[in-house]
Amino acid sequence: QINEAEVAEFSVPTYACQRRTTLENHNAVLTDALSLLAEHAELSDEDGRGVAFRRAAAVLKALPKPVTSVKQLRGLPCLGDHSLRIIKDILENRESSEVQSTKQSERFKALKVLTGIFGVGAKTADRWIRDGINNLQQLQDSGQTLNRAQQAGLQHYDHLSQPVTKQEADAIGEIVEEAVASVLPGARITLIGGFRRGKLTGHDVDFLITHPEEGREVGLMPKVVSWLESKGFLLYQKTTRNSYLESKDGPARPASNMDRFERCFSIFKLPEEEKPAAKHPETLTGNVEQSLPLTSSHVSAEGEALKRWRAVRVDLVVSPISQFAFALLGWTGSKLFERELRRWAGHEKAMSLSSHALYDNKQVETHFVQTPSVKKKRVSKKTKTCSSMMT
């Protein structure tokens, strides 16, 4: 005899940030399918749908055992009609026709390839596809104007589409550490992003830089970048300065969920350990160079063998020590975790969390401030109450 209580066998908290993160995923087939639909939605500039699929996938990932029937999912949060339909399809027919047709669609393939170029987002890819560009060769032949980031992205496409290993992340960490120590003794770097969460590979490496004395970090990024450039470690970099204190009345909340720290999006030239070519005929770069014409080569036009290296995406962020805890939390990710943490703070605790601070919404005093876009806009100035709690 099965009663309702026995059927509703899983219990999962509403917000992803309230759940324990597990390394074991007992429902990978289902979460892979939902993640693919999330990716498709994001690449189609439908972020709302993307988040819905990401939330559904995260709930299934939190379950302690494989799901065998949708009945088991009754009462679980974040599972909308669409996600449930996909899950049911897979449980009953082993696959979902929507997932299969999405995966095989030419448009999805083209979106993945084009947005795989550093500097190309969903909107640009969509415009190119409407112009008949579906792959890298067509992009090169099209004569489309590329910005500096996209040129670098295309040039180093093969390297940048290979996952970065933890070893490579650590090697870059040593270089960044040396750069930071040379230009500002006492400054500290922390590995953030996916590697801080224990991931074994990533699409880039992220570092947060600070100095224990407030204010000493000002102007640090250009010096670090110059040092790296002078040593030949950078293939590309774009630095944007800190804009947190730019608004007239001091810290205001940024318009989007982008924060206002000084940051550098870069492509590193990471020297690779020398490997005897004969013993390793199928090294990563050797393979890619043969299969893709658009590679950044290790070998000059004359065929002269040069030192081996590989291109790696690296993000650097500088925060003053007073905001370090929030920056660390905000840049550790995952993106869904951060989003859920902020939603939970807002809805359940009446607080607003950013990578700069945590504010108590109950102590809000509304007034006018000058925004960077020089428009008069109503912005709430909130009392910072919780930095001690967080640090």
Ligand code: GTP
């Ligand atoms: P992989 O790099 O793919 O391994 O995953 P990741 O989790 O490291 O992703 P990513 O490098 O894109 O971002 C790292 C963290 O920084 C995530 O938590 C993001 O939410 C956060 N992040 C990235 N860009 C920004 C930004 O512009 N502002 C803020 N506040 N956070 C950001």
Ligand code: MN
């Ligand atoms: Mn990352």
Ligand code: MN
């Ligand atoms: Mn990053």
